[in-house]
Amino acid sequence: TPVQTRGGEPSAAIMSMMWSAALQLVKRSSSSSALGGRASVIGCRSLSSSSSSDTAPLGVTSVPSVKMLIDGNFVESQAKDFVPLTNPATQEVIGHVPLCTPQEFENAVQSSKEAFKTWRNTPVQTRARVMLKFQELIRANFEELAVNVSVEQGKTLADARGDVFRGLEVVEFACSVPTISMGELMENVAGGIDTYSIRQPLGVVAGICPFNFPAMVPLWMYPLACTVGNTFVLKPSEQDPGASLMLAEMAMEAGLPKGVLNIVHGQHDIVNAICDHQDIRAISFVGGDGAGKHVYSRGTAAGKRVQSNMGAKNHAVVLPDAQVEATVSALTGAFAGAAGQRCMAISAAVFVGDAYDAFIDKIADKATGLKVSGGLEPGCDVGPMISPKAQERAEGLIAKGIEEGAVCVLDGRGYKPEGYEKGNFLAPTVLKDVTPDMTCYKEEIFGPVLCCLKANSLQEAIEIINANPYGNGTSLFTTNGAAARKFQNEIDVGQVGINIPIPVPLPMFSFTGSRGSFRGDLNFYGKAGMQFYTQWKTITARWPESDIPKTARAEGLSGVGASAPGQD
Structure with a gap:
């Protein structure tokens, strides 16, 4: 600035x-x-x-x-x-x-x-x-x-x-x-x-x-x-x-x-x-x-x-059996809400098998209907980005993704709401055919942009996510309990949602981002937060009872090391 x-x-x-x-x-x-x-x-x-x-x-x-x-x-x-x-x-x-x-x-x-x-x-x-x-x-x-x-x-x-x-x-x-x-x-x-x-x-x-x-x-x-x-x-x-x-x-x-x-x-x-x-x-x-x-x-x-x-690249995995309407609504809000400027925003979606063709267009259609305007406007769904620099960076990563082979299904660049022509606006954008080697995938865009990847199996989707350096949050959308259990067990990410797009824990737990998304030993809020702001002190005390007769030791304890010889 x-x-x-x-x-x-x-x-x-x-x-x-x-x-x-x-x-x-x-x-x-x-x-x-x-x-x-x-x-x-x-x-x-x-x-x-x-x-x-x-x-x-x-x-x-x-x-x-x-x-x-x-x-x-x-x-x-x-x-x-x-x-x-x-x-x-x-x-x-x-x-x-x-x-x-x-x-x-x-x-x-x-x-x-x-x-x-x-x-x-x-x-x-x-x-x-x-x-x-x-x-x-x-x-x-x-x-x-x-x-x-x-x-x-x-x-x-x-x-x-x-x-x-x-x-x-x-x-x-x-x-x-x-x-x-x-x-x-x-x-x-x-x-x-x-x-x-x-x-x-x-x-x-x-x-x-x-x-x-x-x-x-x-x-x-x-x-x-x-x-x-x-x-x-x-x-x-x-x-x-x-x-x-x-x-x-x-x-x-x-x-x-x-x-x-x-x-x-x-x-x-x-x-x-x-x-x-x-x-x-x-x-x-x-x-x-x-x-x-x-x-x-x-x-x-x-x-x-x-x-x-720190930063994040939060993934959603969508299986073919996921509930369509609920999943589309959840993903749209998770990538575009708050103009994508959330450390837990979904910025990458991995669609498994037939889900790739079944969901992407529906998400783009849903995002098209979002109202982009000043944050205080009635009915506004997506507000501006924080600064012109942030907007330019996000738009540059979109362009880089297209240059590297991604297909732009929905392009929100250049959008200027009526009455807010000078604002830092980027409308929801959806890129498909994204691969893990693309710049738009490797870097945190921090804008209302969804990068869509394809996997042939749940195992492949898990491997894609675990290969990413970040570990803030991830979600799985499915109706299969066994798949959900496999995902939550094998995924190397600190916060996991099952049919929950943004799995931020309530404060009685802790915000447990991991790997490249967090440095330190104790996380924010919850019991870990209390531990971070405090330190242990251990006191060992003996108050001799010189005027009180000693209490007899229970029979059978001699020789077990309860006290030094001669101090019974």
């Missing part, structure tokens, strides 16, 4: 808030969603109330700058470099995001470090009650969050609601921390000696978030991390930070003390600072391959615990 340089001090002119822009878009689209009174409160706290024509990027005369959250206060950055925050459906600049300074980042870390001293000793039930109140506030402000996600990220309102809801589920799960984080104890491991293990928080931990789930992914991270006693430094995507700031305000209203959560903005420099800072004990990352590998390597080299969710 090109950096826009902003010089001088802003004027005192009152600015139109991002939420005002969102409200105008809602009205323009005749959407039934309305913003409540909270919108202006959040807007005023997390967005700058001042700007001027000589400081706004891209020639925009009146846009706010996004604030940071440091030590319980939304503060404006002193940075000189900003990136534009745009609505992907219109390219309208609705704000600018600061690339925060090294000192501002240091302030955030030190705030979290100081807050940890008292937060770690706050009773676990009290920490859980904060999350209980937090989930209540998310529910109360659900529509405002969804509209913000739609405006900044481009998702349809339905997809944006799903984004918020799946994050909300993790907050609800965090309320169970008192139960899932209990330790272990064994008494009398030796004469009068007890040993017990407890889980303790790590300290200051950090999260680096992607653009594609601006509400859900932050909620994968800090609710669980903070409930077990850590403090958190969050870096949301600079492309859509609004939801993170709204959620942070709700968390503080729910009772999260100042400093427990801090939010900074930036790009490469801040990511490297997170990896290198000696006071940050662990990093949660979700994003692309290059950045994910970099964060894992640099973070672990600095002695940190790292969990890194």
Whole structure:
């Protein structure tokens, strides 16, 4: 993203808030969603109330700058470099995001470090009650969050609601921390000696978030991390930070003390600072391959615990006996929904035998009927991609696939919805006759594109998928139980769906992507997430009972090594 340089001090002119822009878009689209009174409160706290024509990027005369959250206060950055925050459906600049300074980042870390001293000793039930109140506030402000996600990220309102809801589920799960984080104890491991293990928080931990789930992914991270006693430094995507700031305000209203959560903005420099800072004990990352590998390597080299969710090439396998209508609907939504910008989107479908000719045209016909438009438009099925660069990359991979021999059954390139001609739109696209050696198959397209491959048997389909380096998710569509059992047993992918297109586990389980899609030992949320944010401490204790007569040992235990000679 090109950096826009902003010089001088802003004027005192009152600015139109991002939420005002969102409200105008809602009205323009005749959407039934309305913003409540909270919108202006959040807007005023997390967005700058001042700007001027000589400081706004891209020639925009009146846009706010996004604030940071440091030590319980939304503060404006002193940075000189900003990136534009745009609505992907219109390219309208609705704000600018600061690339925060090294000192501002240091302030955030030190705030979290100081807050940890008292937060770690706050009773676990009290920490859980904060999350209980937090989930209540998310529910109360659900529509405002969804509209913000739609405006900044481009998702349809339905997809944006799903984004918020799946994050909300993790907050609800965090309320169970008192139960899932209990330790272990064994008494009398030796004469009068007890040993017990407890889980303790790590300290200051950090999260680096992607653009594609601006509400859900932050909620994968800090609710669980903070409930077990850590403090958190969050870096949301600079492309859509609004939801993170709204959620942070709700968390503080729910009772999260100042400093427990801090939010900074930036790009490469801040990511490297997170990896290198000696006071940050662990990093949660979700994003692309290059950045994910970099964060894992640099973070672990600095002695940190790292969990890194990265790229994917999720396959669906369709057997000839699959239910036609249900399978067609499932695959269409799984590859085109959210404009294909989901780490669990189905981007490759392997059709076995006769299924190849029976399903592909039906999927293309179904996708043709999807409405592609601005995310807040009523009835919209597919919104814009996040940026012109993302759109160009996806279109380039489509062209490369055709050049290498793929047949384009449905071509969504060049589509411009009425009223959104400047948006980053790519309509659903279906390629067939794709082979594993083609570029469009080997690379993650991250757009509404389905690559269709053919296999002669279920075994061949399994071998195709297992040969792919990624291991995030896969699905099988069939009515044959034996085939399903073979598939789930032999497939080398971390998350498997049977007649389920996007098998994302609920938070009582964990998000278990594997192989090239994940680096680390402990996955996100669920029990594994709790384990990632805590460390074991084992205590062995002996309290001599000098004034109490010794308890006699049971007969028959002499000589079995229960204690050292002479210590019976």
